[in-house]
Amino acid sequence: WLRDRERLLQIKDRKVKYYVNKNECRCKIFLNGTLQVEQVVKEDSGKYMVIVYQQDGKLKAEEETMLIVQGERNHLRHTCPFSSISEPVPQPILISECMNKSISVKCEVKQ
Numbered sequence: 001w002l003r004d005r006e007r008l009l010q011i012k013d014r015k016v017k018y019y020v021n022k023n024e025c026r027c028k029i030f031l032n033g034t035l036q037v038e039q040v041v042k043e044d045s046g047k048y049m050v051i052v053y054q055q056d057g058k059l060k061a062e063e064e065t066m067l068i069v070q071g072e073r074n075h076l077r078h079t080c081p082f083s084s085i086s087e088p089v090p091q092p093i094l095i096s097e098c099m100n101k102s103i104s105v106k107c108e109v110k111q
Helices: none
Strands: 009-010 015-018 027-029 035-037 046-053 058-067 093-099 102-108
Touching: 009 027
Parallel strands: none
Antiparallel strands: 009 015, 027 035, 046 058, 093 102
């Protein structure tokens, strides 16, 4: 996994190698290759790229996605087309689903 062309981490033979400080990255990789970033902040925004190789070392897949984080740490806001209506929300629930090379992210707030 890379963010803005900087290597973050990789998994090979079920072993994880970090190219950045693990605590500063706040990220981890699952055995299926999924990247998780904990306590997301504005500075985590950027172009993320995953490169997947087959066992024989041949390139299998290369995908990019853009992550845009709005708001400040511990102060998540919901947005709508009318900025004057934007207000802080309590305990948001973030749900994501990856399907057919697309990701959908849904933020729910129970009030």
